[in-house]
Amino acid sequence: MxxxxxxxxxxxxxxxxxxxxxxxxxxxxxxxxxxxxxxxxxxxxxxxxxxxxxxxxxxxxxxxxxxxxxxxxxxxxxxxxxxxxxxxxxxxxxxxADDWHARFSCLGRRYEYHILSRRAPATFEKGLVWRVPQPLDADAMQQAAQHLVGLHDFTTFRSAHCQAESPVKTLDRLDVVRADGRDGARIIVHAAARSFLHHQVRSMVGCLALVGMGRWTPEDVRDALAAQDRGRLGLNAPPDGLYFTGAIYPE
Structure with a gap:
């Protein structure tokens, strides 16, 4: 074997x-x-x-x-x-090795979330990006993202169906990068942690998008986190733009 x-x-x-x-x-x-x-x-x-x-x-x-x-x-x-x-x-x-395990040997996981900010619908990338019709303020989104980095109780950003024993996680990275191209304004959210709660990345991205739209302030994201209440979640982003991009293992 x-x-x-x-x-x-x-x-x-x-x-x-x-x-x-x-x-x-x-x-x-x-x-x-x-x-x-x-x-x-x-x-x-x-x-x-x-x-x-x-x-x-x-x-x-x-x-x-x-x-x-x-x-x-x-x-x-x-x-x-x-x-x-x-x-x-x-x-x-x-x-x-026989004791190497893809899940249990993993020390960290990385995701990217891709947002296409333009009025025209997505064509080639339909289902591969989240198309948001209004312009997004990536700088405000990045400011808001930093409130989520670190050790926190992420109950607000946790699916009601999450089976994790604890909502407490350490988020190592959450960065919002603007990458404009010929297809319109593209925003990529980079997330890294040892592990994530069910829907955590999508829930965080949804709230960051509200900040980018001007409907929330960066402080609203901070307050939603502190509330530790799923009812305070502003928006859960769709799965379309989410990518698993890497797993880290001991060398």
Whole structure:
């Protein structure tokens, strides 16, 4: 038995999320079935994070135990062939120690949230960005974001369905960057932490967007955090613009 670690990219639009479930297709199901088609045995594929329906990934880490004698390169090539035409790709595959775990060995996770600020609807990137029709003040959003960095009780930014034992998390980074392009004003929110609560990134981005629109002040975000009350959440951003972009492990 060999444990393989994968680096996975996927477009979340056709899926109900990462985790296998009975009421719709998932990324986990697609990868497990592709590995089974190659090896003859369906493994359990564990990932660094459990993304929601419609959320994407550029660098999801995952692992699976495979009984077949096969090199990482051949396994990657064969699994990618079986994944077609699903919008999922194995970017890298390596052998890891038997006690390495994509989720439990992970020391940190990174996300990006992409906002397209323009009146015209999204065309090529529909479902890949959150299109906000009005201009956004990225500087005010960045100011507001800094109220959320650090160790806090994030109850306000936690889904009612969150299964985490505690709402207390340490947010290592939350930065708002403006990246204007030919398609209009693009804003990218970078978030990093050891782990996140369910909907935490989307909830934080939604409130930052209210600041960018001028409907909230940066202090309103601070006060919403201090309230520790989900009822004080201003807006939960849609899944479209959210990307899992990296997982950190011990060297």
């Amino acid at each position: 060999t444990r393989f670690a994968f680096l996975i990219e996927f477009d979340g639009r056709p899926f109900m999320g990462w985790q296998r479930q009975a009421h719709g297709p998932s990324v986990q199901q697609a990868v497990e079935e592709a590995i089974a088609a190659v090896t003859g045995v369906r493994p359990v594929v564990n990932a660094a994070g459990r993304t929601d329906a419609g959320v994407h990934a550029t660098a999801m880490r995952a692992h699976a135990d495979v009984e077949r004698d096969i090199t990482p390169f051949r396994l990657m090539e064969a699994v990618n062939a079986k994944l077609r035409p699903a919008p999922v790709a194995i970017l890298d595959c390596v052998v890891v």
